[in-house]
Amino acid sequence: MRIFVTGGNGFVGETVTRQLLRDGHDVVVGSRDGESVDGARGVRIDVTDFGSVQRAFGEVQPQGVVHLVGIIAEVKKRGQTFERVHFEGTRNVLAATAPGTRYVHMSALGARPDSKSGYSATKGRAEQIVRGSPLAWTILRPSLIFGPGDDFFGRVLRQLVSQGPVVPVIGDGGFLFRPVSVEDVALAFSRAFSTSASVGHTYDLTGPTEYRFDDLLRLELGALGKRKPLVHVPLALMKLAVPMMQILPAPPITRDQFAMLLEGSTADPTAARTTFDLPMLRLEDALPRILGAQSEKPSRAVVSGD
Template identity: 65%
Template sequence: MNILVTGATGFVGRGVVAELTKRGHTVLAASREGQDVGAARGLKMDVGDLGSVQRGIGSVPDLGAVVHLVGIITEKGVQTFARVHVEATRNVLSSTPRRARYLHMSALGADPASQSGYSRSKGEAESLVRASGLDFTIFRPSLIFGPGDDFFGRVLKQLVSLPPVVPQIGDGKFPFRPVSLSDVATAFAQALDVPSSVGQTYALTGPQEYTFRELLDLELKALGKRKPILPVPIALMNVAVPLMNLLPNPPITRDQYVMLKAGNTAPPEPARTVFGLPMLHLEDLLPQIVGKKG
C-alpha cells in the first residue's frame, strides 16, 4: 500500500515509518524539510499550508492511507496549538482522497472543553476527523517512551539530574500509564489490516500504571543516582509556574502544569487485544533511554 506519513521525521514518526516499511508498505515521509526516513522517500510538505498539503498528497499515486502525526508539546511563535493541531488537521483532511484510510494521532485527555490548550486543540482536531467522512481511526497515546524520547530522555532526566534535590509536585500521586513507541507503531500499522477499527478511537497505554513519584524513583534508579525528593505544595506551584513562564525557556509551562495535575492514564484495553500489542515495560527500556545501557 502507498502510505503518506506526516511528521515522519519526529520521534513517533520515525517509529511508525519503520514499522510500516518493515511490513512491505511504500511510505512517503512528509515533513517541512522533505528528508528521507530510513527506507521511506522524503516528501517536502508544510501541513500548515493548504496548497503545500494538496500538492504533496496529490503527488502520491494510488494513495491507500494517510497517517497524520504532526503535533507540538509547547507553543513557539507562529507554531501554536490551534495552527498545528487544528488548522493543519483541517488541511490534511480536506486533501485526503475519500478512498484512503486516515489514521490520526491525538492524545490521552483530548477534550474541546479542557483547560489545557494542548488537550483542547487535540479535542477540536478529533471533532474535525469525526466529521470528515473519511474511514478514520483515532489514537490517543499516553506518554510515549523509547530511545530518543523527549520526556524520559530529556525532561525527567534533567529534573532529577540538575538540582541538588528532586522537586516533586504536590503529593506526587498523579497517575500515568506510559506506552512504548513499539506499541504505538504497531497499533498504527495494524489498524490498516483491522476493518473493525474504522470509526473507532483507541487509548494507547502501557501495561503498568505509575504515580509521578514512582516515575521519579524509576528515573533516579535508571541513572544510578540517589537524591532526596522534596514535595512542593500545589499552592506554591500555583504561584511559581506563572513566574517561571516569564523566562524565555521555562522548565514547565502553564499548559504542561495543568496536564500534569490531571494525570495521564487509561486502561490498555481494547487496543491491546484488537491490535495484538507487545505491551513493553518502561523499566526494561529506561536505562537505554537515559543513556546508561545500549
C-alpha cells in the same frame, strides 16, 4: 498500500515509518525539510498550509494517511501554535485527502475540547473534525510515549532528577500516568491498516503499568544510579510560581505543561492491546536504553502526548 506519513521524520514518526516498511507498505514521509527515512521517500509538506498539503498529496496519491504532526510547546514567533498545528493542520490534511483513503490519526490521551490545556483542547477539537469526516478513520490516543530519543524521560525527567541535591515533586506526586512504548504505538498505527474492525473507532494507547508521578521520578533515579530524597512542593505554591516562570527565556515548565501534569494521563489499555495484539513493553526495561541513547545524542520532541 501506499501510505503518506505526516511528521514521519520525528521521534514517533520514524518508528511508525520503519514499522510500516517492515509490514510491506510503500511509505512516503512528509516533513518540512522533505528528508527520507530508512529508504522511504521524503516529500516537503507544511500541514498549516493547505496548498502545500494539496500539492504533496496530489503528487503522491496515497491510499492511506497517517497524520502525526503535533507540537508539545508553542513557538508563537514562528507561527507554531496549538491552534494552527493541531486543529488547522488536521483540517487541511482531511480536506486534501481523497475519498476512500484510509486515515489513521494521532491524537493524545486526555484530548477534549474543554481541557484547561491548550494542547489537549486543540487535540480534542481535531478529533471532532476527524469523526465528522467521510473518511475511513481510526483515532489513536497515546499517553506519554517512551523510547530512545523521547523528550520526557530522556530529557525532562533526567534534568529534574539530576539537578540539585534533592528532587522536587509537585504536590503529593500522586498524578497518575500509564506510559506506552513507541514500539507499541508504531505497531498500533501499522496494524490499524490491516484491522478493518478499527474503522470508526478511537483507542487509548497506554502501557501495562500505571504509575504515580513520584514513582516515575524514582524509576528515573534508579536507572541513572542516583539516590536523592524527593521533596514535595505544595500545589498552591506551584500555582503561584508557574506563571512567574514564564518570564524566563526557557521556563522549566509552561502553563500548558503544568495543566496537563495535573490532569494525569492514564486509561485502560485492554481495547488497543487486544485489537492490535500489542506486546505492551515495560518502562522499567526500556529506561536504561533510553537514558544511554540520550547521553550520546540530543533528544527530539515527542510528536504527541507529543
